[in-house]
Amino acid sequence: MDQLDREILRLLQSDNRLSSAEIGQVVGLSVSAASERVRRLNGAGIIRGNHACLDPGRVGLPLCAFIFVDLAPHPDEEGFRQQLMARAEIQEIQQIAGPHCYLLKARVAGTQALQQLLADHIKSHADVLRTETVIVMETVKDTPAMALPADGALEPAGQSDPLRAKA
The missing domain is CATH 1.10.10.10 (Winged helix-like DNA-binding domain superfamily/Winged helix DNA-binding domain)
Structure with a gap:
């Protein structure tokens, strides 16, 4: 590139x-x-x-929540991930380092919808030990744009330039 x-x-x-x-x-x-x-x-x-790029409030999904999830030792992670990926309310699923296993980003209509999502589709999974939910009060910045590295920057370890390989 x-x-x-x-x-x-x-x-x-x-x-x-x-x-x-x-x-x-x-x-x-x-x-x-x-x-x-x-x-x-x-x-x-x-x-x-x-x-x-939709305006969440204008499409009836004004509530954004981040959900930390802790799993049991030796969980069925693939089953857990598949269950979450099937939910349109969950926009992001991040496996993270630190005191929790996963961080989810969810968009819902309100607190009742969030409570239902948690109860019926997250906490109901057999391997979920605990969740911690943080509700966003105001989104200050929300962009999918990335700061691209300058020309000549090193590629991440173990990765080659996919465009150079095709040249």
């Missing part, structure tokens, strides 16, 4: 509806060259999808 790819990714993170012509104009490429780079970024899995 070179500097042009990073610039294209920065543009797409701010507006994924940009046309290849608009991208090419900003980064100094022809329409076909910009289109090919975006296609390669998609094909390499660097761009994982194109999604609409």
Whole structure:
């Protein structure tokens, strides 16, 4: 991945509806060259999808909660994960280091919906020992955009550049 790819990714993170012509104009490429780079970024899995970013309050899901989950020793983690992944209310599932096993991010209509999610779909799993829930009072920043490393930055250990391998 070179500097042009990073610039294209920065543009797409701010507006994924940009046309290849608009991208090419900003980064100094022809329409076909910009289109090919975006296609390669998609094909390499660097761009994982194109999604609409919804306003949670306007779609009836104003309550955001973070749920710490502690599991029993030697749990059926795959079953636990599958049960959580099936729930649309759970936006993120992070396996974490520290005093807890998992951190979940959930979006629901209100406290009753949160209580039902906890009781029926999280605490009901046989391997869940304990949960701790934190309700968000105000979201100050919420963005899927990432700060991309500068050109020439080292790749994470054990990983190669997927675009360079295809060149």
